[in-house]
Amino acid sequence: MIPMEHYIIISSVMFFAGIYGFLTRKNLLAMLISVELILNSVEINFSVFNRYLYPENMEGMFFSLFGIAVSAAETAVAIAIIINVYRNMHNIDVRHIDVMKH
Amino acid sequence: MSISLLLLLVPLLCFVVLGLAGHKISARIAGLTGTAGMCLSAILACGLACRYFFVDGKSEGVYRSLTPYSFEWLRFSGSLHIDLGIFLHPVSVMMLVVITLVSSMVHIYSLGYMRGEKGFQRYYAFLSLFTFSMLGLVVATNIFQMYIFWELVGVSSYLLIGFYYTRPAAIAASKKAFIVTRFADLGFLVGVLLLSFHTKTFDFAELTAHNAALVVDSATNVSFMGLSAASWAMGLIFVGGAGKSAMFPLHVWLPDAMEGPTPVSSLIHAATMVVAGVYMIAVLFPVYSFAAPDVLAFIGYVGAFTALFAALIAIAQTDVKRALAFSTISQIAYMMTALGVATQTDGTGYTASMFHLFTHAFFKALLFLCAGALIHAVGSNDIGKMGNLRKYMPLTHLAFLISCLAIAGIPPFSGFFSKDEILTAAFNNNRLLFVVLLIVALLTAFYMFRLYYRIFAGNSRNYEHPPHKSPPTMRFAMAALAIFVCVSGLVPFSQFIGVDGTSHETHINPAIAAAGVVAALSGIVVAALLYRNSSGRAAQIAARFNRLHTMAANKFYIDEIWIFFTKTFVFGFVARPLAWFDKTVIDGVIINGAGRATEKIAHLIKGLQSGQIQFYAFIFVFGTLFITIWILLV
């Protein structure tokens, strides 16, 4: 059996890659992908901890499934927003989306 | 004694009626109402005086003080309260008679003098207000009631000086009169507060009882800067009196006050209000003489100096009313000096001062009324525009001559008797002051007869219209006052008014009387020599003493000094910097500065709210990391 640490290393790498991407990428789609990465890393963690620490229970798995559903919905909404932003501004670079501020 | 109340209420009623409904009734009826009220008051006052001096007042040879009415108007604390009431003693009864008599004459005179003036009703309303306030002042039962009416006469004087409110000079004069006296009243107020702090009472009867024992006990032991509290208090109260009575250097308002209608000058600025200061010191005389003899001596010197000073100025004036105003200052200072040389044991000065007040009220009022008639006839105040008026106005001439003789102190006119008593008192107590007063007597005779000759003798000028005779009301008032002037000196005054309420006999000291008469006569003779014919001799002498003459004509520049003090110093160096300070420092630096500082800080930290989600996330992530590490490590 693969040791738990391996999973955790993978998910940590994914998590920080996501954070790094979220903080540095200026493209809205790339930022969305980064957010997805963060979410997915968390879901991996849920599953792994559930599988290794409490194999008799299934809450972690359920929570992962729940998270996948939420992120799907969120992605749908976010992409809809991004498309609308693109339609209005012909651009999805966050540095330029500051009309609300002015 | 209910007439004492009635005699006060009649003028008050006149004021209220004329003040509220004056514009609805005709000028004639308004004038007659005021005059009738005043005459009624005068009759009541004479009745009251008879009752007091011959029936009610005297017991066991001493005139008692009576308080027929008194009620508590305002209570400050346990023992301090202002009462309003009526306090009758020989001096106040005498004053009641003088005020109401002169006032009724002035009321009658004004019917003619002010006819056709705009605001005739207002004029009578103010006259009634003034008379009421003045009567209230003299019957005050306590020093605070006196202060109340003191302010009220001040304001009625302000209103009457500014009666011709479209004339800039009148406005300025009224303002000046009010503010100068108000400034002096500050001294009065502080003095009253200080005195009452120690004695716990405002009441005249209590203050003066038993040779002012109350004041002596409580206020002479406390001292501040070398003077006892009583001296401070009485000195400050004298400042108030000096303001009202136009003592040097607070006399500056009185000559300017001549901008008011002439009958007003006659009533307020010659006969009644300006002697309020003398009256006040007379009422508080026991306190002065027992608790603050140093202040009393000071009053004597201030009085003598003012008398001399004002007499010198009067010589060089060409405006008839202003010359009379300086003469008034000089004569009031005479009364002050007389009080200054009086003591509780030798009351000659006290009696003499009151006597002079009594006679002066009549002859000076008459002089002003005559001046009014002259101005009415010629249309100018300037004596340079008058001359040989004897021909045109015989009655005025006679009245003026009588009052000139009276003020110069020629027997048997009234001024002689009172002036002689003052000289006697000064001779017995202070030789220096006696000499000064004698010189003033000479100067008085000189400047009065200078006026007389320049107005009534000499060549007639080119009058635009021939000087017309005065209306009968004016002539009646002048004639009546002339009679008073002739007889008032014959009143056995010391029978009625003495420093301790007892009667005295006075004897004319032939040597002093002779000295006084000689001084007066020499003044008259010099004046006659110089001014009888319009020769150039007077001008030559004036030219020889050019500097002195210019200084006297310019009133020794006291006004200019005051103006420098107020305009340049108080306004320029106090008010202006303060206003600037308020605008720039408090408002500009502190208040607006706080506003600007807030804005600046907001501007500085505004950058943090960039709206960039990634920046927020960055802060969030590193903040979380930071806190986590902090918790782990600490």
Next chain:
Amino acid sequence: MNIFHLTLLSSFVVVPLLMLVVLFLCRNARQARTVMVIGSSILLMLAMVLTLLFVRERAVSNAPMLFVSDLVWYAPLNIHYSIGVDGISTLMLLLSAIIVFAAVFSSWQMNRDYFLWFCLLIIGAFGFFISTDLFTMFMFYETALIPMYLLVGIWGTGKKEYAAMKLALMLMGASALLLMGILGIYYTSGAKTMNVQTLIDMNIPLMHQYWIFPLIFIGFGTLCALFPFHTWSPDGYASAPSAVSMLHAGLLKKLGAYGCFRVAICLMPQGAHELSWIFITLAATGVVYGAFCAVRQTDLKYINAYSSVSHCGLILFAIMMLNETAMKGAVLQMLSHGLMAALFFAVIGMIYSRTHTRQLNEMSGLMKVIPFLSIIYIIAGFASLGLPGLSGFVAEMNIFVGAFEHDDIFRRVLTIAATGSIVITAVYILQAVGKIFYGSVTNEKHRQLPDAFWYDKVSTLILLAGVILIGLAPFLVSGIIEDGLSVFQLRI
């Protein structure tokens, strides 16, 4: 619980509230005006009835507060809606009712929205005077302040936005101090209550009084134009519409003074005593300083605004003298200044609406053109410079006599300085009177101005009647005032 007491005092808040509701239903200015006239008359009558009832009730009762009632409002923090009046607050209610009545008549040309805020303001003022609970007091205080911002900012003239902002911010800042102070009292007194009558028997430790007293005194004092926190008032008054200046100078400043007395002095007498030297100095400075600043002003409203700084300084000065005579003078001065300042601002508003200027050098000879208003102004001026027979004199004399009861040089000097201000007052009053009313008319446009209309007369004459009544018969009110001070006397 006495329903009569509750309704009697609460009606001072309920009536303006009803006026507010009815105003919403009004469709034009005329209806709004009718509502205001009816409402303010009711308030005036209520205040008079209350005064009479108070005098009658006082004869049989010794309680410190009369007509007391109490409703729990928020139990966990022990906040109550508790109301009651003593002599001072009764007179303040009467004063407020008179000023409100006069202000309604002098804002005759205003529209419905203006009156809405006006009503909100008077709810605050009346509510403040009937409250005996610190929390409700504070709440009503804030209620009175906020409409002021809009009234000045919208209906004002000149630099109105700046003035409104300054006024609102300074007073809000002050009320922040106040809130801190109130919380301080709440926690340090040991009673965990906000009821003033309960707190008065508790002793706040002196150590705490040292910081709470200045907070409360400055908090309320700012509203009463305590030097150097006074600068909102000249700008505010100059920009506000005249009726608002009337309410503010006449009424809201009294809120400040009343608060200083009721909260700062009554609850913390030892602190007041220890710190009095600071606040006496500030107040006396304000008295002289305000007077001197007024001398230099050229705008009628600025003159009277600074004059009001000077007169209100005298109120605070008297309060800090901490003796009964001076306190009585302070309350009399509150009444007198309230009426007088309202009268001044009313007349200035009327003159301004005719001449469209308030500059001294642009007017002259108005006595000939508008005699009624001129005479009223002159009488108000005389009251302001302390002429006997008008209200200012009575108040000032009480204050000075009271201040002279202290025998130390420090207070003597400050008292004499404060007395000196009456001379300066005479200077600036007579200067203004001489310039604008006397002389001959120089401005051709001013030759044909209408004199006072009937509503102007109503507004000024009722205020004038108050000024004269207090001036002639101070004994009518001084008894009622002494009643309110007796509590205070016990504490010293």
